[in-house]
């Protein structure tokens with residue numbers, strides 16, 4: 033028996049969300065008294081034996097070039113085959129774009145119960161109960177998985193990475209015949225930016241910023257904090273900012289360590305996407321803005337005056 | 353061409369989220385039910401647009417749910433679609449729902465199955481993937497653009513830190529989100545027409561649920577906001593650094 037962790041990579045590098053699920057899977061394996069193994073698909077540049085520091089003993093690597101793009105059908109075949117040969121009782125994904133494409137397929141293939149968006153380790157005292165977010169972050173559900181084989185996808189940024197430096201894992205290469213049915217004709221990466229769903233800090237702007245020409249100061253603030261930028265829905269709808277920055281009930285749901293909301297009123301649909309952030313700072317000129325009720329820290333003031341000062345003060349604090 | 357659009361009902365986005373029966377059941381007292389926004393605004397509207405370009409295309413809607421889903425599915429029919437199928441069952445297990453949809457899809461022989469990106473109540477973001485697996489079809493998740501040229505679909509999809517353009521032959525299952533289409537408002541003619549469109553009810557096929565909800569919880573309440581005067585931004589930075597340890 034084992035816990036099999038599907039490690040996601042992008043352009044040869046292991047993603048941050050994968051370190052989170054490696055830790056999650058290794059801790060679960062300890063809890064269940066079984067081995068933790070990782071599965072990596074596609075060409076990688078990183079040293080895979082180093083994944084041992086997160087607690088896995090073995091890394092299975094399918095290096096076929098055809099696996100460099102996520103074709104969910106092909107990926108599901110790979111994961112299901114490896115899970116069966118390794119006798120995996122639990123398969124772990126990140127609930128990121130790759131997990132959303134593949135985990136459900138693997139679960140259906142293996143007739144395994146699936147919990148997506150998990151935020152904590154399973155409670156195995158009675159059954160196999162996994163806590164997950166529901167109602168777009170407004171509540172949690174405790175879900176019991178009833179099948180023998182179980183699949184869990186873990187919400188990004190909900191599990192703390194722990195590592196023991198120097199520990200290594202055995203790497204085993206597996207050959208599989210992979211023929212994708214989906215042809216990838218272009219890949220457009222948003223280069224230079226911190227991906228929103230992986231960001232520790234997010235700086236977000238709303239209609240209070242008046243227009244796209246005013247985002248420069250927000251980007252400056254994001255830069256000194258090494259933060260990703262986000263926005264409210266009307267901002268994306270008005271094409272002031274790209275659609276992939278839209279957070280909320282109908283946009284991305286994020287859970288960074290720090291969320292700074294500037295000129296955003298805090299409508300319930302917006303909060304649904306950000307209320308799992310650990311610390312929320314609200315800057316709004318209206319003291320009655322509903323967002324203050326969901327905030328940890330706030331400044332009642334004009335964004336156009338506060339933001340440049342905030343950037344300057346952070347630079348001072350960081351000595352840059 | 354035959355298109356199947358998966359429609360689910362969800363509480364209105366402003367609904368107060370509360371639970372009853374010892375936190376085991378969602379309390380729907382006073383809750384307005386709506387069509388899941390992703391299903392309505394993107395999956396359904398894109399299907400309607402495809403039919404406007406190719407009037408020979410047929411659109412069926414499918415929902416898995418009790419009789420209380422019917423007002424919502426009628427609302428969907430008011431936007432468009434030729435007929436609707438309701439699989440009579442109450443379930444929150446994604447596999448159970450996917451198995452029912454796959455069964456309908458097999459019987460109907462659809463070229464295209466469209467779902468929303470996720471339900472805004474259950475947030476599984478997974479029914480489409482399961483349906484695709486059960487039908488042994490390719491699945492393109494989180495589409496932001498969908499075009500059809502003969503039997504080849506060109507789809508933009510979200511990947512981490514960007515997007516990818518995919519080309520895939522029909523049949524295919526696609527989950528739709530913002531970008532795929534623009535929200536439409538149903539007109540009077542549509543609302544009238546929806547009253548007479550067929551809404552078939554079929555019984556669920558026997559599928560065991562693989563998961564079960566034990567209980568719900570609400571997140572802990574925030575302690576209250578600490579306000580810092582606008583002329584003392586340095587104090588906010590100090591608090592974030594020393595107290596919250598967030599920067």
Ligand SMILES: Cc1cc2nc3c(=O)[nH]c(=O)nc-3n(C[C@H](O)[C@H](O)[C@H](O)COP(=O)(O)OP(=O)(O)OC[C@H]3O[C@@H](n4cnc5c(N)ncnc54)[C@H](O)[C@@H]3O)c2cc1C
Nearest residue numbers: 238239240264265280281282295296297301302317318335
């Ligand atoms: C079904 C549905 C789904 C939705 N999904 C989402 C979603 O996913 N995400 C989302 O964000 N919204 C969503 N919405 C929209 C949501 O209800 C709000 O309309 C939206 O969040 C408001 O955006 P905003 O806060 O940027 O703008 P506004 O509500 O206009 O607020 C602007 C704020 O800026 C402040 N302000 C103005 N000038 C300044 C200044 N100089 N300095 C500082 N503050 C200033 C104002 O006091 C105000 O609080 C959804 C709505 C519906 C019906």
Ligand SMILES: Nc1ncnc2c1ncn2[C@@H]1O[C@H](COP(=O)(O)O)[C@@H](O)[C@H]1O
Nearest residue numbers: 358360416467468470471476477478479
């Ligand atoms: N009960 C249901 N009936 C019909 N379609 C559904 C149902 N539940 C989910 N779907 C479809 O599957 C998509 C993803 O749902 P979920 O996996 O629950 O987030 C939704 O956007 C719908 O298109």
